[in-house]
Amino acid sequence: MKEHLPILILILPLVSVPFIAGLSFTSNWMNRLFVLIVFTTGWVFGWETLEGVLSNGLSFYNLGGWAAPWGIEVVLTPFTVFLAGWIWLIGMSTWFYGLPYWILQRKESVKEGLFNAFLFLLLGSVLGLLFLRDLLSLYFCLETALAAAAGLMVVGQAKNWADGFYLFFWGSAGASLLLLSAFFLYASTGTLNLDDLLSQIFISKNAAVVLTAGLLSVFAFVVPLTFPLPSFFSRLVSQTPSFVMGLLSSILVRSLVYLLFILLFFTLNLPGFHQPFWILGFEYLLIPLLFWNFVLAFRQNDFQQSIAFIGVAQLGFLFVGFFLGNKSALTGSLLELLNQLLIVAGLFFIAGTLRATPGVLPLSRLAGLGRQRPWTGLALIVFAASLVGIPPTCGSLGKWYLIQGALERNNWILLVLVAATVLLNLFYFIKLIVLIYEHRDAAATESSSIASKIPILILALGIIILGVFHQTVIDRFIEPALPKAFQNISIPNVPFLGKQVE
Amino acid sequence: MILNTLLIIRISILLLGLTAFYRLFASTHLVKKIAAWAVFQASIVLLWLSASSHYHGQENPIPRVVAFLIGVFSMGILGIMLIFALGVLRRRGSWEIENKDAKRST
Numbered sequence: 001m002k003e004h005l006p007i008l009i010l011i012l013p014l015v016s017v018p019f020i021a022g023l024s025f026t027s028n029w030m031n032r033l034f035v036l037i038v039f040t041t042g043w044v045f046g047w048e049t050l051e052g053v054l055s056n057g058l059s060f061y062n063l064g065g066w067a068a069p070w071g072i073e074v075v076l077t078p079f080t081v082f083l084a085g086w087i088w089l090i091g092m093s094t095w096f097y098g099l100p101y102w103i104l105q106r107k108e109s110v111k112e113g114l115f116n117a118f119l120f121l122l123l124g125s126v127l128g129l130l131f132l133r134d135l136l137s138l139y140f141c142l143e144t145a146l147a148a149a150a151g152l153m154v155v156g157q158a159k160n161w162a163d164g165f166y167l168f169f170w171g172s173a174g175a176s177l178l179l180l181s182a183f184f185l186y187a188s189t190g191t192l193n194l195d196d197l198l199s200q201i202f203i204s205k206n207a208a209v210v211l212t213a214g215l216l217s218v219f220a221f222v223v224p225l226t227f228p229l230p231s232f233f234s235r236l237v238s239q240t241p242s243f244v245m246g247l248l249s250s251i252l253v254r255s256l257v258y259l260l261f262i263l264l265f266f267t268l269n270l271p272g273f274h275q276p277f278w279i280l281g282f283e284y285l286l287i288p289l290l291f292w293n294f295v296l297a298f299r300q301n302d303f304q305q306s307i308a309f310i311g312v313a314q315l316g317f318l319f320v321g322f323f324l325g326n327k328s329a330l331t332g333s334l335l336e337l338l339n340q341l342l343i344v345a346g347l348f349f350i351a352g353t354l355r356a357t358p359g360v361l362p363l364s365r366l367a368g369l370g371r372q373r374p375w376t377g378l379a380l381i382v383f384a385a386s387l388v389g390i391p392p393t394c395g396s397l398g399k400w401y402l403i404q405g406a407l408e409r410n411n412w413i414l415l416v417l418v419a420a421t422v423l424l425n426l427f428y429f430i431k432l433i434v435l436i437y438e439h440r441d442a443a444a445t446e447s448s449s450i451a452s453k454i455p456i457l458i459l460a461l462g463i464i465i466l467g468v469f470h471q472t473v474i475d476r477f478i479e480p481a482l483p484k485a486f487q488n489i490s491i492p493n494v495p496f497l498g499k500q501v502e
Numbered sequence: 503m504i505l506n507t508l509l510i511i512r513i514s515i516l517l518l519g520l521t522a523f524y525r526l527f528a529s530t531h532l533v534k535k536i537a538a539w540a541v542f543q544a545s546i547v548l549l550w551l552s553a554s555s556h557y558h559g560q561e562n563p564i565p566r567v568v569a570f571l572i573g574v575f576s577m578g579i580l581g582i583m584l585i586f587a588l589g590v591l592r593r594r595g596s597w598e599i600e601n602k603d604a605k606r607s608t
Contacts, residue, residue, distance in 0.1 A: 136568060140575060147582050154589065161589035168586055169535065172579055173526055176543050179572070183550035186565075190557070 002048065006061035006074045009045045009084070010131055012038065013124035017117045024113015031113050032099070038120065039092045046085050053078045054476060069193035073133045079334065079481030080130045082473075083258065086338060087130075087251045089462070090345050091123045093455035094247040097349055100449045101241060115155045119247070122148035126255045135182035135192045138259065139175060146171035146224065149248050153236070156244040163236040170223040181216035185209070194267045207273045214270045215279075217263050224256050225315060228308045229293070237304045238360050242352030245304070249311040250345035254337055257318050261333075265322070265483065283323055287414065290316030291421045298428050303354070303361045307347045310387065314340050316421070320414050321402055327486040329405025334478045336398035338466055339386055343395070346383045346459040350376060353452050363435065370436035375453060377436050379460035384432050386463045388425040394466035512552050519545030532587040532597045536580065543576050 016038045023031040053059050059076040062068060095116065102112040125148060128141035150168035153160045186192055188209045189200035201210055228236050228249055237245060264270045290313055297309030318340070321333025353376060354365050370377030386395030399422060406415035466473060479486075522545060525538035547569050554565040591597055 136571075143575070143579055147579075150582075150586065154586075159593065161586060161593050165532070165583070165586035165590055169539065169583060172583070173539055173542070176539070176546060179543075180546045183546060183554070187550060187553040 002052065004061070005045055005049045005052065006059050006076050006131065007063070009042070009049055009076075010074060010124065010127050012042055012045060013120040013127065017121050017124070020120060021113060021117040024110050024117070028102075028109045028112060031109075031116060035095060035116050035120075039088070039095070042088055046081065046088060049076060050078075050081050050085070052076075053081050057480065068133065069191045069196035072137050073193060073195075074131050075133045076131055077481055079477045082477040083255075083338070083341075084127055084130055086341050086462070087123065087126060087255065089458070090247065090250055090341060091119060093345065093349070093458060094243050095119060097243045097352070097452050097455045098241070100451050101243070111155050115152065118148045118151040118155060122152065122247070122252065126251055129255050129259050133194045135178075135185065135194065135197075139179050139182060142175045142178065142256075142259075143172060145252060146175065149252050152244050152248065153240055156241045157239050159239050160236065163233050163239075166233065167223070167227065174220045174223045176220075177216045178220035181213045181220065184216065185213050194262070197267050198269060201267075201269060205273075210268050210270060210273050211275070211279065214264055214268050217260065217268070221256050221260050225253060226312060227253055229312050230305050230308050233308075237308045238302070242304065242348045242355075245308070246345040246348030246352070249308070249348065250341050253311070253315070254341050254344075257315060258337060261318075261322055265325075283319075284413065287316050287319055287323065287417060290319065291417060294421055294424055294428075298424070301363055303363050303366060304348070304351045306363070307344070307351060310347070311344045314344070314387070317399065317402060317418070320418055321405060324402075324405045324409050324411060324414065326405050326408055327482060328401045328408055330482055330486070331474055331478055332398050332401030332403075332405055334481060335394060335401060335466075335470065335473070338473070339394040339398050339463065342459045342462050342466075343383050343386055346379065346456055346463075349452065349456045349459070350380050350383070353456070366432070366435050368436070370433075375457060379456045380436065381433065382460040382463055384429045386467070388429045389422050390429075392464065392467040394463050394470065397467060397470045508552065512549065515545050515548045515552065519549065530598050532590060533584075536583045536587060539583070540576070540580055543572075543579075547572055547576075 016034070020031060020034060020038075023034055049059065053076050057078070061074040061076075063072040063074065066072070098115070102115070122145055125141045125145035129138060129145065132138055132141060146168050149171075150164035153164040153167065182192060185197055188206065189197055189204070191197055191200055223232075226232055228245055230237055293309045293313035293316075297306045297313060300306040300309065314336075317336045318333050321329040321331075321336065324330075351361055353373075354369075355361050366380075369380065382393060386393035389396040389399035391397075399418065402418055403415060406412075406418060519542055522538045522541035526535060526542060529535045529538055551565050551569050555562055587597070
């Protein structure tokens, strides 16, 4: 049984999809019970798998007994299993958080069932993006994840057909570029397996192939990574239930960033090649462009629009680490990735408790929140503190490592950018605290149910736990996920960063 | 002569794909956009088949199998896109919505 865990953990959510969809036509409670069983089974499988990868380092599974590179390979690393655990937690929190929403809509039992089915389809395909080591399978998972995300948007709110279409259509157009990149690499190397591609590219040292495939891969993710920027998805934020927004901008976007990291660093070994000046310029431009969304976020009068901008702006921290590429910076990026998963979901969940139905949410609705609902207010402070980088939150450690990475590389431009962004966020944090604690006579906020409070508190607690136990997280999960050259072994057996490592 | 024929085929596919890629952005009609994506996707698969179907003079079956898989999968994507487009049509009463949306977002 244990040897099949890597594939069981992957197919569990996918296999449950038709059952959940079918049960939605029978009874709501049967459906909810089944969902709970699947989530619980996932935790059991996940715990067993985590024990295995922590003792063995890596866990491999070849689909159909076909060994890689011929067959499709599932590879579980301590970090991907750990990341999958947080993704599973956010999925479960979303389901639990959304229960009152569906109970209020009593006549929508089919919609609730379909929502749960799409939720598991999304979870399964996102896990596939983390675990599969084959470009073609990754393309299938990406398309499935986009379809599930668009489905969730439409089922969550029927007005969202247009935004659902845009996300799926442009996401698919981007995925086609990933396919083009895969075919281009296959035509050049004869393989689609990620690890085999790394070896072939290292042997051939064909910089043109690598740069072309790298650029195509980056453009493939442009649309999903801008989700849910109000500039592109104009009505999405106000029309979609907050828990759907939180789920998508948390797990879909962040897992795609991790996939991009794997493709660029562990497959194409892009930093190991000489990059033309215009690509370097593009990379330098990308980070201020992402950080500019913080400025836009703080200029919004609507809290949800503000969170949507923050969700995209935070990606800048991840790309700073990838761009710097040293051990400290990559550690910081992966810590930030875990941190952002929780922050984005948590902030959207809080926004959801402030409005009963989808619509605008002026910032003034936050006034007095800390006094009227102390636990929600406290959770909001934890999320905001982690966003700024105030200890002992996980965000503080992530940013600390990023700054350390910039100092080690003497990259003053990125150092100034990160420091300026942190200061800007600190200003917003102070403004937020004043707002939620000082305005006593402000409009009363609506009371929220236990079902919505528990997930928010769990996510806030997660940020504190990750921050307090960051050294354990780094030692046991993040360090094994770094390139071999950065691990505590004498001879690096995987080429990485070329001359910079030497 | 064979080389020239293959070259002409590849250039034709490339032009078809680039035109479809342009139409992805230029079309404001949802069905035309979807058709453009289908042509773009087909051109990628055809280009790859033309580049990988033979390896050192021997036939390579893998690209054909993969092309078949992608073809079937793409039909499914096409179907989902059309479902979304029909949803938009039912809500808005028009296939032409992009320009309106662009104006609203600004």
